[in-house]
Amino acid sequence: MDQNSLPPIQTTARDDAVLKALVGFVRAEALQPGERLPTERILAERLKVSRNTVREALTRWEGLGLVERRQGSGTYLKAAVSPDMLHMPLTLAGGNDFTSLMQTLEIRRALEAEAAALCAERASQTDIAEIARKLDIMEQAFRTRDGMSSEEDWEFHQAIYRVSGNPLFEQIIAAMHELFHRFWEHPLGVRDFGHASFPYHRTIYECIAARDPQGARAEALKLIATVEDDLKRGAAKLKLSSQT
Amino acid sequence: MDQNSLPPIQTTARDDAVLKALVGFVRAEALQPGERLPTERILAERLKVSRNTVREALTRWEGLGLVERRQGSGTYLKAAVSPDMLHMPLTLAGGNDFTSLMQTLEIRRALEAEAAALCAERASQTDIAEIARKLDIMEQAFRTRDGMSSEEDWEFHQAIYRVSGNPLFEQIIAAMHELFHRFWEHPLGVRDFGHASFPYHRTIYECIAARDPQGARAEALKLIATVEDDLKRGAAKLKLSSQT
DNA sequence: TGCAGAAATTGGTTGGACCATTGAACCACT
DNA sequence: AGTGGTTCAATGGTCCAACCAATTTCTGCA
Structure with a gap:
């Protein structure tokens, strides 16, 4: 029997859900790189989650280089996003010799x-x-x-x-x-x-x-x-x- | 005139500082992948920052695959860390074609x-x-x-x-x-x-x-x-x- | 001794508050 | 007209305190 046929259920995945919603929003509005996306406060209100949860999600996107946050200005899209995008962070141990x-x-x-x-x-x-x-x-x-x-x-x-x-x-x-x-x-x-x-x-x-x-x-x-x-x-x- | 002679100054970088401190801690304690690192609450207290800030920093590390968080259990090191790491998020658009x-x-x-x-x-x-x-x-x-x-x-x-x-x-x-x-x-x-x-x-x-x-x-x-x-x-x- | 349930621990989420930066509008002076 | 200063609202950054949910540990009963 295939063990993969019974994946663990997801009871909570708030910030993942937030990101999925964000992807949907970006596509629905056809946002291009450089454009601003909604305020954290607005996102929190619309998605019915806490602003902190929104921040965690955006922090992840920022780490992936998909988004740039500018204090006092807003959060801006830095790259095109699509629902089936694959992110693979690669960390290289640097040495300076x-x-x-x-x-x-x-x-x-x-x-x-x-x-x-x-x-x-x-x-x-x-x-x-x-x-x-x-x-x-x-x-x-x-x-x-x-x-x-x-x-x-x-x-x-x-x-x-x-x-x-x-x-x-x-x-x-x-x-x-x-x-x-x-x-x-x-x-x-x-x-x-x-x-x-x-x-x-x-x-x-x-x-x-x-x-x-x-x-x-x-x-x-x-x-x-x-x-x-x-x-x-x-x-x-x-x-x-x-x-x- | 060289435009690079006036780089933007860096006023605040709380969570970056937290990550730097974390790197120092991991090296000082010689933590190996798989070991648990301190509680978010303890880190917040020790570093004199809010638990929220600690979470933002850890979220970044989690996104980079450096760390794994298990609710109720703790946060565990997943890979070796060094001060001069280069993080390279690879994004492959287009998905499974x-x-x-x-x-x-x-x-x-x-x-x-x-x-x-x-x-x-x-x-x-x-x-x-x-x-x-x-x-x-x-x-x-x-x-x-x-x-x-x-x-x-x-x-x-x-x-x-x-x-x-x-x-x-x-x-x-x-x-x-x-x-x-x-x-x-x-x-x-x-x-x-x-x-x-x-x-x-x-x-x-x-x-x-x-x-x-x-x-x-x-x-x-x-x-x-x-x-x-x-x-x-x-x-x-x-x-x-x-x-x- | 074994094990079920309580209690403590720990990450996840919430709501609310305040700070720091930004950018636009406005104003005074040249 | 333009230069510089001030004000003010918007926005991300940080903080706090509490509670929720999953996990681990302890405890006491059978």
């Missing part, structure tokens, strides 16, 4: 290559045009303020992840990106950090435009390799200490 | 291949022996109760991730694994799901034992490909409906 930085790059190497290949397979003409636009912006920023183009660089990569058609790429790589930059505010000691990776942005783009998945994968691997080299050079120079 | 399952497999394809290659590079003799042990257990379980060896199968893979030397592989792939199995309780329609992947476990192992990264990568890709095939067959058979 050279090894940790290298580990984030190993993940990026795998995902970046796959995303570039998928992107080259699936990109439409408008997708390619969009990526070209981001590439131009990045290259211009690179030339203008020599080297420091991290913001535009990141947007170029994000465009590729999106075109890959799999939102998980962007989410996971973004986490790696944040993990990486948390202890890398200013490229430690390596003045020209990122310079070596510059040309590969265009080669990646050319492979994507040519619908060449294997080529895009190879160029992405080269790009990550340059970052790894920069990191190793920085580590050798500064002899990064691992502060436990 | 074919596309979502495929997306988790695309991530696994990239990471599984990289992890296998790194494992083959870095495995020591004891590592290889450990993997061989897990492989034996899995193969025996597979033969005993024909096919259903998911638990032992998973342990084999985990051993590979660990030997890769990068804990991020295990954590991220574990998240994909759980994501995958959440809407795949019963292999839908495909009776012999997983059978096709069986032989590749041994071929992966052999490449690792032979210190052949490229071979291990190739075999890992073949393994994932069989899972993707199974999934496609199941989707074609059931014509999975995406319930918006």
